[in-house]
Amino acid sequence: MSEELDDLSVLDEMDIPEVMRDESITITTTKQDSRSGVMPLLIGGGIGFGILAVGAIALWQFVLVRSIPSETSETTGASTESAITETTEPETTSNTGVQPDQLLGHFAYDEAPSWELEFVYPSGTLKLRPAAAEKYRQMSAAARQNGINLKLISGFRSIEEQEYLFFEVKEQRAQDATKRAEVSAPPRHSEHHTGYAVDIGDGNVPGTNLSPSFENTAAFNWLQSNAARFSFELSFPRDNPQGIAYEPWHWRFVGDQDSLELFYKSRNFSETAAESDTETEN
Structure with missing residues (x-):
């Protein structure tokens, strides 16, 4: 137990x-x-x-x-x-007062590629874009039928050529940049770079070429009445909004979508912005 x-x-x-x-x-x-x-x-x-x-x-x-x-x-x-x-x-950001690329009143333009240009006349040296060249030939032929001798003075112009016309001539004439810009665009800002712009004179009165007195010639009067039929218009009329000196000899082609947008989109933007600034000041 x-x-x-x-x-x-x-x-x-x-x-x-x-x-x-x-x-x-x-x-x-x-x-x-x-x-x-x-x-x-x-x-x-x-x-x-x-x-x-x-x-x-x-x-x-x-x-x-x-x-x-x-x-x-x-x-x-x-x-x-x-x-x-x-x-x-971005939608709330105001563009009022904002200008596109401008220099001394001139809009910026790219230089037309060489392969997009053609000689206006086979025996000549001046080039334009094909659409502009064709319409200029038609316009010149129509003027000749009316006894008008249109003289093509200038067409496409390279940036290098524009550098000479602006800087070298400015020095030769002892002009400041602002004064020179009234009659010649700075490089990269010339309508001639586009291949759509031309300078026209009167072959019967060569002394008026590239002069305001060209407006007194038969050639200018004919252009005033008929250029629009071939889609050409005066680039710098009197009192133009860009402030460029009156150039009765300088015309541009606006007969296709590319040329129309190229010239008018910048112009409309500039004019709209300027109007907005004026309204704001008032």
Whole structure:
């Protein structure tokens, strides 16, 4: 019997948690009762702790899930607002007073590629774009039938040639840049670069060539009445908005889409901007 009690004592030491042990208590029937009461308490406490832990985890996941869409929404909203701002900002920018590329009253023009030019006359040296060359030949032939001798003085002009006409002649005549620009465009700003512009004189009165007195010739009067039939117009009439000196000899071709846009888009933009500035000042 004593051996059995000793074995039971060892078993109790192994089964009972360390925190519940009390070496001063002897193995009695009361000890058995205490152990039977503690175990349910431990089990119940463990289950309660587990429930609390699961609840805490579930609550944390719920809060996390709720917070993610909010952050995404805020980020997306900010990105969308930024995109809208970037897209619409140019529309709110005013062009009032902004001028296209101009220098001393002359618009900028690219030099026509050499392969897009042709000789106006096979025996001549002057070139134009094909559409302009064809219409000039037709116009000259029509004028000749009316006894008018149109003289083609100038057609396409390269940037290099324009540099001489502007800078070298300016020095020879002791003109300042502003004065020279009244009668000659700075390089890269001449209509002659385009292959659509021509200088016309009267073959019967050569002394009026490239002079305001050309307006008194039969050739000019004929051009005034008939040039539009061949899609040519005067580039710099009196009191033109660009402030260029009156040039009755300088005409340009506007008979196709390319030439029309080339000359009129810049002109319309400039005139619209100038009108807007005037309205603002008033």
